[in-house]
Amino acid sequence: MTGESQTTDRTFNINEYARVRLSPKAVATYRANMEKFNASCPMYAQPLNPPVDKDGYYRDQLWHLMSLIGPLCGAGSCVVENCEMILEFPDAG
Numbered sequence: 001m002t003g004e005s006q007t008t009d010r011t012f013n014i015n016e017y018a019r020v021r022l023s024p025k026a027v028a029t030y031r032a033n034m035e036k037f038n039a040s041c042p043m044y045a046q047p048l049n050p051p052v053d054k055d056g057y058y059r060d061q062l063w064h065l066m067s068l069i070g071p072l073c074g075a076g077s078c079v080v081e082n083c084e085m086i087l088e089f090p091d092a093g
Contacts, residue, residue, distance in 0.1 A: 010089075017088040018065055019057040021081035022050060026069050033068065057086070
């Protein structure tokens with residue numbers, strides 16, 4: 001049909017990792033979550049700032065990343081830079 005784009009389906013397990021550059025709003029949410037966690041479990045306290053690599057990417061399992069930024073998402077709301085996410089596909093073998 002005219003106007004349809006071609007797609008390729010690929011399975012991605014939500015336990016695999018993804019990388020994003022978090023917006024200031026997402027970083028503030030991460031910090032608030034860590035403050036709550038540290039208060040409730042001081043024995044396992046974590047740093048308040050999200051760990052990022054040399055290029056500014058935060059890396060986490062997809063399910064955890066979405067639990068962090070999902071509630072912030074909405075029309076016109078971009079909680080990751082350029083609304084882009086890098087999915088890390090495991091090697092096929």
